[in-house]
Amino acid sequence: MSLAPPNNSVTKMEFDFIRQFILERSGIALDANRMYLVESRLGPLARRRQLNGISEVVARLRAQRSGDLALAVVEAMTTNETSFFRDVxxxxxxxxxxxxxxxxxxxxxxxxxxxxxxxxxxxxxxxxxxxxxxxxxxxxxxxxxxxxxxxxxxxxxxxxxxxxxxxxxxxxxxxxxxxxxxxxxxxxxxxxxxxxxxxxxxxxxxxxxxxxxxxxxxxxxxxxxxxxxxxxxxxxxxxxxxxxxxxxxxxxxxxxxxxxxxxxxxxxxxxxxxxx
Amino acid sequence: MNALVIDDSTAMRLILRGILQDLGFEVSVASDGLEGFEMLPQLAAKLNVILVDWNMPNMDGYAFLRQVRKDKAYRKIPVLMVTSESDIKKIQKAFAVGASEYLMKPFTAEALREKLELVGVLG
Missing domain, CATH: 3.40.50.150 (Vaccinia Virus protein VP39)
Structure with missing residues (x-):
């Protein structure tokens, strides 16, 4: 087991994988400049699931593209709490x-x-x-x-x-x-x-x-x-x-x-x- | 609450129906504007909102909307266009003939809920 803190920054390859994955699963195309979104959404998700950072999230998705983790990733990446005129x-x-x-x-x-x-x-x-x-x-x-x-x-x-x-x-x-x-x-x-x-x-x-x-x-x-x-x-x-x-x-x-x-x-x- | 969904894509009809049912709607579906328009005499009295695609065979969503707005019996039903058309001129054209709101595909369930709030059907 590694004692190093999990790394929540995302590499270009990981980001490309996530983008493609989200596109296939939801039809939603993440913009190329949204790497911060992957970090801010999947970092906490990795922590909650006691995974070693976003790298492990990606590794697990590569091994199994459906199931509970896949659903959670799609939801985390496509739910956006911020909207215009929020609460009207x-x-x-x-x-x-x-x-x-x-x-x-x-x-x-x-x-x-x-x-x-x-x-x-x-x-x-x-x-x-x-x-x-x-x-x-x-x-x-x-x-x-x-x-x-x-x-x-x-x-x-x-x-x-x-x-x-x-x-x-x-x-x-x-x-x-x-x-x-x-x-x-x-x-x-x-x-x-x-x-x-x-x-x-x-x-x-x-x-x-x-x-x-x-x-x-x-x-x-x-x-x-x-x-x-x-x-x-x-x-x-x-x-x-x-x-x-x-x-x-x-x-x-x-x-x-x-x-x-x-x-x-x-x-x-x-x-x-x-x-x- | 009752909604009519008009879209020629089976997948999109299923998605919209699922979201609307989660929000508490009874949902009727039609696969083009003509079929939707022919269902109106039966449905109109209890209909709270119509969701209509733009590009469809037989009668497209734009023609459907014009027909609905010409008819006294249907004029006041909120109509939300749900379409992949995202050209500003197209959006303006839809409002010019009486669209109540306009949602671009792809969209999230939350976005649909917020549009229904904007037209006063929810919330």
Whole structure:
């Protein structure tokens, strides 16, 4: 038995094998630049199954192309939790209530997507603004700070390039044809939306944001932190929010009992937290 | 909830039917636009959504959609185009004649569920 830690980086040959395998099993063609996806999805899968890294996953698939492991690999590689307009209602609440309220108060909106992943969330917000409050974009009155821990996902977010599978997820096709251009097999988002967003690498445990935000999206992030670190993240978030500013968490998350500085507000079908 | 799936590919009809049944739909199927259109008088009253492919023999999905939108009895049924056509002009053309949403093949079950939410059939 090797005592060396498992290697979760993937070689070109392994990546090509996985791509071909996924194509045969699901009809889904992974883009050539998605090596990071193999690492981020199959690394944890190897760990859970006590296999020695992605190399062993690939070796086992080569030996047996069907069965339990094969199914798990296809599922891990084709399930994508990130979609445009994820959960719909938070974006509705921006359109119906928060954008109008904040525009009336101060004429501009400062918003932070604190774990923006591959960019679908900040771009969805920019689309809401463009559709319902076009002056926010044309007069540069909307500033979205979009941050993530991973430089790889940020690079993808910044590129604004999405595969067909990704633009199928949650994005009304009328917005697809309005805000994206097709280039080869990818779809590229318009520069007008990109201009409203600043992408930055940050660690939520240590981040200090100088600017006071009107709205912060911190959805499905706290679930990954232990209790004491949750408090640290929330302290950093609170310091970045102006009094009366709004915080959005994921549907299954709550800060009740963690931070008394917030009060719960219901807007339409979504719950959010307002800093007192 | 009731759905009608119109696609000339047997495999695609099976995939769509499986996903829709998992989501709680009763599913009827047709293998081209003409057959689908002929089923409407029987189905329309209880139909929540129609999923239609674009390229099919006899009557294609575009012609089917135009027929459905011309008919008072069927006009309000949400129609989701599910097709490998991914040209922007084609998508615009589908919306111009009244498509409710547009899903490009290949797709995942999640993507289909989200499109059904967008047209107000789920969620």
């Amino acid at each position: 209602h938070p974006f509705e609440s921006l359109r119906t209530t928060l954008f109008p309220e904040i525009i009336q108060q101060k004429g501009r909106v400062d918003l932070w997507c604190a774990a923006c992943s591959t960019g679908q969330e900040p771009y969805s917000i920019a689309m809401v603004a463009s559709e319902s409050f076009p002056q926010l974009l044309s007069q540069k009155k909307l500033k979205i700070l979009a941050t993530d821990l991973s430089t790889e996902v940020l690079e993808k977010a910044r590129s604004g390039r999405y595969s067909q599978l990704e633009v199928n997820r949650g994005l009304p096709a009328q917005l697809l044809v309005k805000y994206f251009k097709r280039q080869g097999r990818d779809w590229h988002i318009s520069d007008r939306l990109k201009d409203a967003i600043e992408f930055q690498q940050t660690n939520l445990l240590t981040v200090r944001v100088a600017q006071k935000m009107d709205i912060i999206f911190l959805r499905n992030v706290l679930i990954y932190f232990k209790e004491d670190n949750k408090r640290r993240v929330l302290t950093n978030i609170r310091q970045a929010l102006r009094p009366g500013g709004y915080l959005f968490l994921g549907g299954a998350e709550t800060i009740l009992g963690l931070d008394a500085a917030f009060e719960t507000v219901r807007i339409g079908r979504t719950l959010c937290y307002r800093l007192k």
